[in-house]
Amino acid sequence: MTTIVEAIDLKKTYMLGKVPVEALQGVNLKVETGDFVSILGPSGSGKSTMLNMIGALDKPTAGTMLIDGVDISKLTDNQLADLRKRIGFVFQFFNLIPRLTAKDNVELSMAIADMGKAERKKKAIELLETVGLKDRINHKPAELSGGQQQRVAIARALANSPKFLLLDEPTGNIDSKTASEVVALINKLNTEQNVSIIMVTHDQYLAREAKRTVQMFDGQIISDVVNQK
């Protein structure tokens, strides 16, 4: 097992107007390949900031954030962008491009990673089959349900064979029945295809689906437990 994400005494301070807000106050976390970690916490706990760090979207104020062994605070904007191609981001609001079909949305992340047209078309169709959307490949996001959109987003996140999937409230905008389908898909990816997963949520029932739950409060990790299933 290799370490894919490692936070060492990670600190992040925002300026909210003129008031400094210490969103992360010395966080230590280690995630290895094949893991399924949920980061649980109420709003204001610093979990979104943690998400931005793990997603290489933002740099820490102090401490070290290693993603796939690389210290992100030492990277330029372009290098950060390249690193993000190795992270499978799934957003709370799906964040699909509305004018593109399901297939084109999945292809987009591969196009950004310079993959050729024929290859990415083939892979996009395969991925959409994996997430159970074989008959929806040419539908636009507006023609898909919330659960379907989220599955397109997961297919898109998997497209560049990322080191890990990073999910932000993956069931936050879908009904509970669809949510359990999405959770089942995530579990299946982790157990059957050994995809490493980091999931950020405020929902403790959802968090319990993971192998391990990290609980955050006031910018610190207050518990890190292996879930009993």
Next chain:
Amino acid sequence: MKTIDIFGYSFSAIRLRKLRAALTTLGVIIGIAAIVALLSITQGLQATITNSLQQGLATNTLIVTPGASALGSATSGGGSFGARDGGGNGGSFGLGGSSSSGSGFNLYVNYTDQIDSLSPDIVSSFAVIQRPGFVETNNFNNTVTIYGVDFSKYSQQYSKTFIAASGTIPLSPSDNQIVVGSRVNDPGQNGTLLFSSNDSVGIIWTNATTIPIINETYKAQVSGVLAKVGGFGIGGPSDDGVYIPITQAESFFGTTQCDTIIVQLKSSDNATITNVSKAITDHFDGQVSVISSTAVLSLLSSIFSTVQLFLGGIAAISLLVAGIGIMNIMIVSLIERTREIGILKALGMKSRTVLTIFLGESVIIGLIGAVAGIVLGWILANVTARVLGSGVFGGGGGFKITPLLTPEVLIGALAFGVGISVIFALYPAWRASKLKPVEALRYE
């Protein structure tokens, strides 16, 4: 990201907002069309005038007129290029019918002898007397310009235009023989001829120097009718001209004073033109203007450059407005797509790729706008030329402009259209590329 994928993505963004993109493109189309139409019309006009001038005024020819103001007289001396009032002006750049300029110096027909002896580079010279007048047939009274010329020398000088379409040009004419321009015989330009060769017509000249004013008149016989000359009749035979022998002109107009003396040179090189011009000017103590076609052409060319710069500048302003429209719409689009830019960056897109996507949209708009603008401008130019040629503005059949679209204008319009679009998209594209992914994703 590959270039083709970047352009594909740009294009998909444009297609999403078709009406908006179409209106933005319309701005570029109008700007480019205006530039292309104005420039191709003026260039066509310039070519027509230059051509007409070269036809009427060979490069080895000098025109001597009374009055000291060198080239100025070519443009300001009564009547303008192509003026048709009073029956047109064929003989000399619209220099007025009554010749004497303010200086009080006059040219006389027999001065040709003096001029001939001035330089070995001179082949020969001949005088032209011109007056506005009328040609009277049984039922028609037609306004013309009467030119007194030496038929032999005149036909030698204008061997391409002083040609009879019917009848002949008598080289040693008797006093009552005349040659007429095609429109004199066919004023409507519709094939209805007023007379045929060898018919008798009345020549009338209003003599305003006597008190009371009297109409001088005589019966003339039409020996030949000229082929249609067309053009503007600058410096050569005119469709509205009536040509009478110079000796007859002297007695009919009661003067030996002439309006122009046309000098034919052995060579058309600049040194000969300069030397002979100077010799003639010096001989008449600077009281005459000597015009060469080379000088007139360069003057014309500089006038047209100015006109083109002016018209092109006005058209360019409309393109500038189009550019501002592009910038405006790109900023709106940027704000609308903030979240999308956040997604793209979260997926690993580099800032410069985001920049290229936005610039790509402007390149597509600029390119489509420029191509459509060139086509539209060319159509406009041709329609305008046809309207002008159809005589709506009193041009008759002779005023023919063929719009010219030079490669310079074509490439320039294309580059200008795309260039303006890109320049005005730079700022919004730069702003898009500088968006921070975290903030862009949070944008509602």
